[in-house]
Amino acid sequence: xxxxxIVLVEDxxxxxxxxxxxxxxxxDKSAIHVLNDGQEALDCLLGSPLTLPSIDLDSIAVILxxxxxxxxNGLEVLRALRxxxxxxxxxxxxxxxxxxxxxxxxxxxxxxxxYLVKPIDYGEFKARMEVLANYWLNVNSxxxxxxxxxxx
Amino acid sequence: MTSMDYWxxxxxxxxxxxxxxxxxxxxxxxxxxxxxxxxxxxxxKQLESELITVASILAEQSAAAVLFRDQNQLDTIIAxxxxxxxxxxxxxxxxxxEVLSSFQEKAGEVCPSTxxxxxxxxxxxxxxxxRPILIEGDAVGSFYLKSRLQxxxxxxxxxxxxxxxxxxxxxxxxxxxxxxLQRLVSQPIQELSDAVETIARDEDYSVRVRVAGDDxxxxxxxxxxxxxxxxxxxxxxxxxxxxxxxxxxxxRTAQLRLANSELEAFSYSVSHxxxxxxxxxxxxxxxxxxxxxxxxxxxxxxxxxRIRAATIRMGSLIDGLLILSRVSRKQLDVxxxxxxxxxxxxxxxxxxxxxxxxxxxxxxxGMKVTGDExxxxxxxxxxxQNAWKYSSRQSERRIRVxxxxxxxxxxxxxxxxxxxxxxxxxDKLFVSFNRLHSPSDFPGSGLGLATVYRxxxxxxxxxxxxxxxxxxxxxxxxxPRKPDDS
Numbered sequence: 001x002x003x004x005x006i007v008l009v010e011d012x013x014x015x016x017x018x019x020x021x022x023x024x025x026x027x028d029k030s031a032i033h034v035l036n037d038g039q040e041a042l043d044c045l046l047g048s049p050l051t052l053p054s055i056d057l058d059s060i061a062v063i064l065x066x067x068x069x070x071x072x073n074g075l076e077v078l079r080a081l082r083x084x085x086x087x088x089x090x091x092x093x094x095x096x097x098x099x100x101x102x103x104x105x106x107x108x109x110x111x112x113x114x115y116l117v118k119p120i121d122y123g124e125f126k127a128r129m130e131v132l133a134n135y136w137l138n139v140n141s142x143x144x145x146x147x148x149x150x151x152x
Numbered sequence: 153m154t155s156m157d158y159w160x161x162x163x164x165x166x167x168x169x170x171x172x173x174x175x176x177x178x179x180x181x182x183x184x185x186x187x188x189x190x191x192x193x194x195x196x197k198q199l200e201s202e203l204i205t206v207a208s209i210l211a212e213q214s215a216a217a218v219l220f221r222d223q224n225q226l227d228t229i230i231a232x233x234x235x236x237x238x239x240x241x242x243x244x245x246x247x248x249x250e251v252l253s254s255f256q257e258k259a260g261e262v263c264p265s266t267x268x269x270x271x272x273x274x275x276x277x278x279x280x281x282x283r284p285i286l287i288e289g290d291a292v293g294s295f296y297l298k299s300r301l302q303x304x305x306x307x308x309x310x311x312x313x314x315x316x317x318x319x320x321x322x323x324x325x326x327x328x329x330x331x332x333l334q335r336l337v338s339q340p341i342q343e344l345s346d347a348v349e350t351i352a353r354d355e356d357y358s359v360r361v362r363v364a365g366d367d368x369x370x371x372x373x374x375x376x377x378x379x380x381x382x383x384x385x386x387x388x389x390x391x392x393x394x395x396x397x398x399x400x401x402x403x404r405t406a407q408l409r410l411a412n413s414e415l416e417a418f419s420y421s422v423s424h425x426x427x428x429x430x431x432x433x434x435x436x437x438x439x440x441x442x443x444x445x446x447x448x449x450x451x452x453x454x455x456x457x458r459i460r461a462a463t464i465r466m467g468s469l470i471d472g473l474l475i476l477s478r479v480s481r482k483q484l485d486v487x488x489x490x491x492x493x494x495x496x497x498x499x500x501x502x503x504x505x506x507x508x509x510x511x512x513x514x515x516x517x518g519m520k521v522t523g524d525e526x527x528x529x530x531x532x533x534x535x536x537q538n539a540w541k542y543s544s545r546q547s548e549r550r551i552r553v554x555x556x557x558x559x560x561x562x563x564x565x566x567x568x569x570x571x572x573x574x575x576x577x578x579d580k581l582f583v584s585f586n587r588l589h590s591p592s593d594f595p596g597s598g599l600g601l602a603t604v605y606r607x608x609x610x611x612x613x614x615x616x617x618x619x620x621x622x623x624x625x626x627x628x629x630x631x632p633r634k635p636d637d638s
Binding site: 012014015018021068096097098100118119120121122123125126 | 423
């Protein structure tokens with residue numbers, strides 16, 4: 001199946017708007033799923049006891065995950081994704097405001113695929129997002145998750 | 153070990169005992185010797201007078217017999233003298249000196265002649281006497297008497313034996329008494345010494361000695377107790393203040409830890425929350441420029457450009473502050489660093505960004521310093537960036553880095569041929585947000601040298617600068633040397 005969609009987990013509406021605007025040159029807006037906090041991310045990606053995942057995991061090319069999120073922070077979301085057999089291989093790029101060394105280390109330890117500090121210069125941000133989207137959409141390959149495969 | 157050392161190593165008890173005993177023994181021996189001498193003399197006198205009595209009786213009894221040459225009578229007299237055990241030889245002479253009768257214990261002993269001189273009185277083993285036999289004042293003959301002194305010797309020997317027995321008895325009694333009495337002196341000293349040892353070993357200052365009497369020992373004991381009480385009190389005071397100090401340190405440490413974690417949380421939120429609105433301002437500024445360019449005139453576009461430039465500058469200020477706060481918080485990972493290699497890398501980065509101007513960069517080979525590589529890189533990056541930036545107006549940029557190794561420090565010197573600064577502002581050089589040049593002349597956050605100062609300070613080093621306007625600037629970074637960074 002072709003992986004064409006991008007999930008953006010970001011709580012700030014301005015950042016949401018600017019990120020979607022930067023990505024929209026490469027991806028159709030309908031292929032960008034914007035989730036507002038960690039809880040929503042877990043519900044939509046992994047489902048809850050009452051609901052099924054609302055996003056088809058097999059269509060996701062990359063998840064852009066902010067670290068500082070309300071309710072459940074980005075690192076916890078990352079941990080949950082990595083311990084889920086269905087989502088464990090989905091590329092996760094941490095997109096964050098800070099380059100706190102210990103957060104960087106924690107992110108990689110929990111299995112982040114990349115770490116991007118949002119620059120203040122929007123031109124620079126756009127350029128980085130384009131490179132990033134291009135790479136994860138068009139260059140990268142992900143192993144298929146066989147139905148019934150259980151792997152932790 | 154000499155006898156003196158042996159004496160010193162003896163316990164006090166034994167010393168006292170030995171002293172008492174030797175003095176009393178000496179006394180007893182002296183008394184005994186004088187008693188023996190006196191007794192010897194007295195006994196000799198007594199012996200002599202006894203013999204003289206015997207002799208006078210002999211002279212009286214034998215006078216008639218000598219006169220009439222009554223041999224039988226003489227022999228009877230001699231025989232009666234034989235009964236006296238001590239008499240060894242008796243000779244009776246007539247007026248002409250011929251022996252009339254004699255008796256000798258040892259056979260073959262001859263009577264001495266009356267004409268020759270004779271040593272009368274005491275000799276070594278004998279007492280001898282030659283006396284005339286008188287009748288009404290006229291000498292009718294003479295007699296010779298020789299007596300053994302064995303009695304005297306035996307008497308004296310016996311006397312010495314008694315003296316010895318008595319002395320030994322007295323000395324034994326003295327030993328017992330001295331043994332009991334020395335405790336009076338040595339016991340308090342022993343106790344004192346034991347107490348001192350206990351205190352030295354166990355550091356137990358609650359030990360006290362018994363104070364008995366008001367002599368020197370009593371006073372010594374009392375003084376000792378006073379001294380130990382003082383020490384005990386001082387110890388208690390020291391312990392109390394130490395405890396107090398530890399409590400204060402603990403409290404302060406806890407406060408410091410809290411302040412540190414608050415600072416950390418603060419800088420985290422500064423970095424995250426202050427940057428977010430800036431990103432929005434900048435981002436929407438650019439979006440406005442891109443999406444609504446046709447509705448803006450040149451003035452509007454200029455304003456927009458200024459808004460965005462100010463925003464980016466604010467962002468770099470925040471970054472600088474973050475670096476500065478991290479420099480203070482970061483734990484030092486100290487290692488030996490190849491400074492020359494590090495400086496070359498920094499220069500390469502600078503040349504990549506700005507290679508327009510001809511630059512002559514000299515970096516001394518083989519410079520090594522000890523410190524945290526990441527922090528020192530930030531420090532030297534700032535210093536070289538400054539040298540690079542402030543020499544950008546020269547026709548040819550010249551930067552030279554050299555070092556001077558002292559015994560305990562290494563001083564790294566960075567010279568440039570840039571615009572320099574006025575030395576009267578040198579105090580403001582390393583203070584946050586203090587700039588000696590306006591941003592329009594040379595851009596900068598005003599945090600670079602403050603960061604350098606903090607990093608060098610954290611390495612227990614120092615940094616200073618020398619310059620004159622338009623004469624270039626020289627920065628000196630002095631860092632402590634470790635023995636292994638050659």
